[in-house]
Amino acid sequence: MFSAVLTGCAGAVVESARMANDAAARDNYLAAALAGDAEAQYQVGKSYCCAPSNDADSFYNNRKATEFLCQAARQNHPAAAFEIAKIHSGDTVDGVRLLRRTANLVRGDGLNNRAVAYYWYKQAASHNHSEAVDLLDSLEIQDISHLTSPIKAPCTLDEVHGATK
Numbered sequence: 001m002f003s004a005v006l007t008g009c010a011g012a013v014v015e016s017a018r019m020a021n022d023a024a025a026r027d028n029y030l031a032a033a034l035a036g037d038a039e040a041q042y043q044v045g046k047s048y049c050c051a052p053s054n055d056a057d058s059f060y061n062n063r064k065a066t067e068f069l070c071q072a073a074r075q076n077h078p079a080a081a082f083e084i085a086k087i088h089s090g091d092t093v094d095g096v097r098l099l100r101r102t103a104n105l106v107r108g109d110g111l112n113n114r115a116v117a118y119y120w121y122k123q124a125a126s127h128n129h130s131e132a133v134d135l136l137d138s139l140e141i142q143d144i145s146h147l148t149s150p151i152k153a154p155c156t157l158d159e160v161h162g163a164t165k
Helices: 002-034 038-048 062-073 078-088 098-107 114-126 130-136 157-161
Strands: none
Touching: 002 038, 038 062, 038 078, 062 078, 062 157, 078 114, 078 130, 114 130
């Protein structure tokens, strides 16, 4: 029981540190992201990613994350394309974001669109993103013939799942 309490406390400390780091990234990169810099857009998008539900009004916000990440991915930023693919495959929480990962496992997030995810994994792999290259071999092939270019392919939550309030 004592170790469970410590684990919960450690998770809260880690999550707080992660939030501080993400807030600093937003502050550092937001102006450049808004000016169109792909790396800055990627950094800001990562700082918003990801909430345990589709559209959270909280520190992490999947809608804002995809808006920034998609801008970078559409400029051929491979890491942004990889993150977009992860989001649309339903893998919205990575690393040690323990509290949000637990919430996802309990609730699910409803962000699964295999064809869109597959398309963006392929985009990342085409720009030599090593994780995407390795992952593509294990994924079920999806029909992405209707997705003709990064500019036209659905990417944001609104484009993939429809606009919500």
